[in-house]
Amino acid sequence: MDAEANSSNFPLPEAFLEFLNQNGIDPSIYAASDSIPRYIRLKPGYETYKEEIEADVGCKLEKVSWLPDFYYLPPDVRIASSKAYQEGKIYGIDAASGAAVLALDISVGDHVLDLCAAPGAKLCMMLDILGSSGSVTGVDVAKHRLAACRSMLLKYALGDHCRLFVADGTTFSLPPVSANLVSESRNESEEVYKEWKSWRPWKERKREAIAREKGLSKVFSSTQEPELIFYGTNSGVVGLTKNKLYQRAHCGYVFEFGYDKVLVDAECTHDGSIKHIQKFEQWGWTTFQRRVLDAERTDDLAILQLQLLTNGFKLLKVGGFLVYSTCSLTDAQNEDVVDKFLSENSSAELLEIDAARNWPCKSGRIPKTLRFDPLTSCTSGLFVAKFTKLAI
Structure with a gap:
């Protein structure tokens, strides 16, 4: 993979592109940031509050089908100011x-x-x-x-x-x-x-x-x-x-x-x-x-x-x-x-x-x-x- 060819596509320094090239890592993963959702875990016992939490954060909580109690939100949603986060009903954690x-x-x-x-x-x-x-x-x-x-x-x-x-x-x-x-x-x-x-x-x-x-x-x-x-x-x-x-x-x-x-x-x-x-x-x-x-x-x-x-x-x-x-x-x-x-x-x-x-x-x-x-x-x-x- 040619690091120089990729340098114009991604806002990454040349030295990092070379690091990715040496390790066989595709730099295009760093262009995927806008498509990666924000993941949260709903604290057990708060499932009945789902609609209330959705109203609080201003979007639907979409269930992660392969991971129990995990939901995803649009990547630009900020949960830190939400009542649900401040009251400890949800916390941020990547699905991986x-x-x-x-x-x-x-x-x-x-x-x-x-x-x-x-x-x-x-x-x-x-x-x-x-x-x-x-x-x-x-x-x-x-x-x-x-x-x-x-x-x-x-x-x-x-x-x-x-x-x-x-x-x-x-x-x-x-x-x-x-x-x-x-x-x-x-x-x-x-x-x-x-x-x-x-x-x-x-x-x-x-x-x-x-x-x-x-x-x-x-x-x-x-x-x-x-x-x-x-x-x-x-x-x-x-x-x-x-x-x-x-x-x-x-x-x-x-x-x-x-x-x-x-x-x-x-x-x-x-x-x-x-x-x-x-x-x-x-x-x-x-x-x-x-x-x-x-x-x-x-x-x-x-x-x-x-x-x-x-x-x-x-x-x-x-x-x-x-x-x-x-x-x-x-x-x-x-x-x-x-x-x-x-x-x-x-x-x-x-x-x-x-x-x-x-x-x-x-x-x-x-x-x-x-x-x-x-x-x-x-x-x-x-x-x-x-x-x-x-x-x-």
Whole structure:
């Protein structure tokens, strides 16, 4: 594909067109932005409010036939100012991201780990599916981004079975809280976690607000202890001592009592996200060059992605499911990572995603992996692979 020939058709810098050419990505996907609808998920229990929500947002909610509880709207509709959004009846989440969550096959009572939880829409969907059972542990390396997840949980009243840790996803090693930990005897002098309060010191709130405004992310060292910034009443934290909560599990314990489901929606170059790429028209293409096109950064990302996938798999119990996804369309961040991971983990088996039979997506280079893209799927770009852990 000739990058120069395409440069006049799309408002993209020449260097990015060359990046797409090198990775075999069709630049025309970025011209499809006006035809990609805005997707929302209707919070379970609010189906009877559909007509009221339609009047509120000023258009019909068209059902996504292949994804339960998802609807699409015209791309220019803004939902943030709507009463339905402000009251937590709907939230925005791309249909491809919803498919990645659905691929986990979350069941009642599951303990789920979201290893790269921010910005939080997938976290909300997991909790919606679980209802009043199980637990979700959300982890993210950036405190201000995880604080935004916390705000979403409070807004949508979904945090009762959730806990959030600021931590390095490549080294996070805390298992789900089990009943035996809560009931275990403790020293009388040890303080226990009581019900979480939303009040936080003014200085902490100010720091987080400044970080959000500047797009800053605190660099979290892999040697630091995870920081618990939120926990729901029924997340398994209340009644525990700090020592019990931060007790790392040995390998044999994780095999039997690890997470039932793990989502690793890894940090990537986001080249498959049309809306993300469009933001660089405001942010500046110099920033884009550094974040997306820099060869050293993309090499580092592939290493990080493998580390995240490997650690997520370590925390998965035998027979559990792990989904790896990125919103990149490059092989280097997707199939190449999967190939490397499978070669290093004999207990990992790549699975067919049963629900995908009716999904509007393509097979990846590796059989059983999937790719969503704007032209094929009318969604943002997303790669999805599903694994299970074998007892060997």
